[in-house]
Amino acid sequence: MTTTLSAGAPPRVLGISGSLRRDSHNSRLLRAAGALLPPGAELEIWDGLKAIPPYDEDDETAGRPAAVEELDAAIRAADVVLFATPEYNHSLPGTLKNALDWLSRPLAGNALWRKPVAVVGASTGLFGAVWAQAELRKVLGALGAEVLDGELPVGLADGAFTADDGLADADLQARYGGLLAELAAAAPAPALAAAA
Numbered sequence: 001m002t003t004t005l006s007a008g009a010p011p012r013v014l015g016i017s018g019s020l021r022r023d024s025h026n027s028r029l030l031r032a033a034g035a036l037l038p039p040g041a042e043l044e045i046w047d048g049l050k051a052i053p054p055y056d057e058d059d060e061t062a063g064r065p066a067a068v069e070e071l072d073a074a075i076r077a078a079d080v081v082l083f084a085t086p087e088y089n090h091s092l093p094g095t096l097k098n099a100l101d102w103l104s105r106p107l108a109g110n111a112l113w114r115k116p117v118a119v120v121g122a123s124t125g126l127f128g129a130v131w132a133q134a135e136l137r138k139v140l141g142a143l144g145a146e147v148l149d150g151e152l153p154v155g156l157a158d159g160a161f162t163a164d165d166g167l168a169d170a171d172l173q174a175r176y177g178g179l180l181a182e183l184a185a186a187a188p189a190p191a192l193a194a195a196a
């Protein structure tokens, strides 16, 4: 269940939004990346989060649910992953944490193990989901991902986007482009060579 937003050679970037909401600012922030990634990069957005059932260790004996397997495969097929997270009560949404808990079993060699990832976030408040981004970076680190230090807090999200899904603030847009360039550069060498 992915949507390709820009055709081209690798690096392949998988976008994952932590919001299920139809008009989500965070899903919009992912779409904004399509125009800001370096030339040749390909962005796919995975939108299967709602189908992932609550984690139950007892269910592992029956094999992982299909929705979890789909997410696992999408991450493994990507060179890098871009997460956009809302902030719920100063943390990441439980639905996103739940998906990561599924992926983390077993920990060694999980889909995010050694995978370069970046985290951005939008919220309707002033601070742009900074706490949620920090917590998500922490969880991704626990899964062994190579988490970029950079963050992108998009505050006052109701007015932060242009009609064509860009960021209204030029400085923020430039910062986003810089972070995405860093993420693309973290892709494994063959992907970068193919994009050159």
Ligand SMILES: Cc1cc2nc3c(=O)[nH]c(=O)nc-3n(C[C@H](O)[C@H](O)[C@H](O)COP(=O)(O)O)c2cc1C
Pocket: 019, 020, 021, 023, 024, 025, 026, 027, 086, 087, 088, 089, 090, 091, 122, 123, 124, 125, 126, 127, 128, 129, 157
């Ligand atoms: C359950 C819940 C908790 C929230 N907690 C916070 C919060 O702690 N900090 C914050 O800045 N915004 C908080 N918000 C507001 C969200 O930033 C806002 O709803 C945002 O638009 C959600 O992201 P989305 O547009 O991608 O769905 C909360 C919203 C919900 C529904």
